[in-house]
Amino acid sequence: MQSNAASIHASVAEDFAAVNRTILDQLTSRIPLVETIGQYIIESGGKRLRPLLVLLAARALGYPRDGDAPGDKHVTLATLIEFMHTSTLLHDDVVDESSRRRGKATANDTWGNAPSVLVGDFLYSRSFQMMVEVGSMRIMQVLSGATCVIAEGEVQQLTNIGNADIEEADYFDTIQGKTAMLFEAASHSGAILAGADAEQEQALRLYGRYLGLAFQLIDDLLDYQGDAKTMGKNVGDDLAEGKPTLPLIHAMRRGSPEQATLIRQAISDGGLERLDEVLAIVRDTGALEYTQRRAEEMAEKARVQLEILAPSTYRDSMETLTRVAVERDV
DSSP: OHHHHHHHHHTTHHHHHHHHHHHHHHTOOSSHHHHHHHHHHHTSOOOOHHHHHHHHHHHHTTSSOTTSOOOOHHHHHHHHHHHHHHHHHHHHHHHHTOOEETTEEOHHHHHOHHHHHHHHHHHHHHHHHHHHHHTOHHHHHHHHHHHHHHHHHHHHHHHHTTOTTOOHHHHHHHHIIIIIHHHHHHHHHHHHHTTOOHHHHHHHHHHHHHHHHHHHHHHHHHTTSSOTTTSOSSTTHHHHTTOOOHHHHHHHHHSOHHHHHHHHHHHHHOSSTTHHHHHHHHHHTTHHHHHHHHHHHHHHHHHHHGGGSOOOHHHHHHHHHHHHHHHOOO
């Protein structure tokens, strides 16, 4: 698993290093607190999958193409995608009233809600400045459209809290907006930058979508994987917040009326008072295995999209990502 992740980054190591440098350069602000919070969240240990997708998609399609001047717009594009993602994290932690992320205190827990929201706005605005630098109206259309879908997905998730009547189709619609959309926009915009034809562009767009769905499904599975003592940081966050994710939806569908009622009440109430009982039901009904299978289905759909690409180390890395998405335990 670790070697797989290392091999993915190795294929674009120089590009990724350039992205990291550009991130630090673009965090520059005349307001010290903007830089402080920006660097804190950027350096908090994220996988940077979305900028990675930009780099891999562009390189897999031959960016820059023969005859073109050496280009670094893929680095700018990857950086602005990471800024868009980071801005949503800052805002999400405020909305969710989170105190921990990736084992560290959240920015809102450390500096307060107002600075976190405003620095999120700064990163979001900086991403649009960089979008102009990339200079592609098509890419601007894709990314500006994606931001609306992402915002709608977040609002949809918020309105779903405490609602035990959510169906599986509703759940997938929500995670498509709040998570998969930025994966999709990353691989799609990378393909556009590389001059992909219509068929390649569509395949890379769908690759990102299905990969993002697979990642979110595993995230939601991991919230219920193990017992309350070993689940790690933010134990049972989804249940505590009353989020009806796929493990709970499946458990209600397959469990006894009594089990379904208990889970419905736990979703409605929020909190962790019934966590042990919910975990037992989730296991007994095969909800974890079902969620894993659905994630693997999405990962396979993503892998199939890559068949349109010529063989390369970049395509290999993108295929490896589809396995990493469903094999990880963090």
